[in-house]
Amino acid sequence: MSRYRNIQYETAQICEDGHVITIHAKGEPATCRESCPKCGRPTFTACPSCGAFIPGCEHDYYTIKTNCDTDHVVSHFDCCTKSYEIPKYCHGCGEPYPWISGYIDEFNLLLEKIDTISDEQKEILKKSFPDLLSDNVHYASSTLEIAPLLSEVGSIAAGAFQTLLKKAAIDEVLQLLNLSRT
Numbered sequence: 001m002s003r004y005r006n007i008q009y010e011t012a013q014i015c016e017d018g019h020v021i022t023i024h025a026k027g028e029p030a031t032c033r034e035s036c037p038k039c040g041r042p043t044f045t046a047c048p049s050c051g052a053f054i055p056g057c058e059h060d061y062y063t064i065k066t067n068c069d070t071d072h073v074v075s076h077f078d079c080c081t082k083s084y085e086i087p088k089y090c091h092g093c094g095e096p097y098p099w100i101s102g103y104i105d106e107f108n109l110l111l112e113k114i115d116t117i118s119d120e121q122k123e124i125l126k127k128s129f130p131d132l133l134s135d136n137v138h139y140a141s142s143t144l145e146i147a148p149l150l151s152e153v154g155s156i157a158a159g160a161f162q163t164l165l166k167k168a169a170i171d172e173v174l175q176l177l178n179l180s181r182t
Ligand SMILES: [Zn+2]
Pocket: 015, 016, 017, 018, 019, 036, 037, 038, 039, 040, 041
């Protein structure tokens, strides 16, 4: 008896704001929605930049072949064995998905409203912010760039940046900034 395995990804449907509609858009199309029931925003099953599918449930396929008189092949897969992690960047083109680019847009919008820091500083901060959203080599140095922003701007603006970071940044960044997600 031999056993072959391979991993295949289902397609996920996720709304612009990052709510997961379904992780089985292909196999169970009835679970798809045109708009998000939680926030009303449009939903995606593919990257808006390049059209690559959004990876959903990880299906661990295995084929069991028994060498009896007649070859008997059983193909089966394990489903939903891992908790689903929402992807941040497209595996096809590397662009941030809408639920991540939304945070980047929001950050840039907040920056524009602040007049206590120079345009030069704003440009540095704009470059640093995306590094705080995913596990990458630059997140620590980028956190140091952002940290003064939370103390130098007025308290309302600092609160707005903190709220955004708590929603978007990875755990390691929040630890460095002494922020907790709740
Ligand atoms: Zn939503």
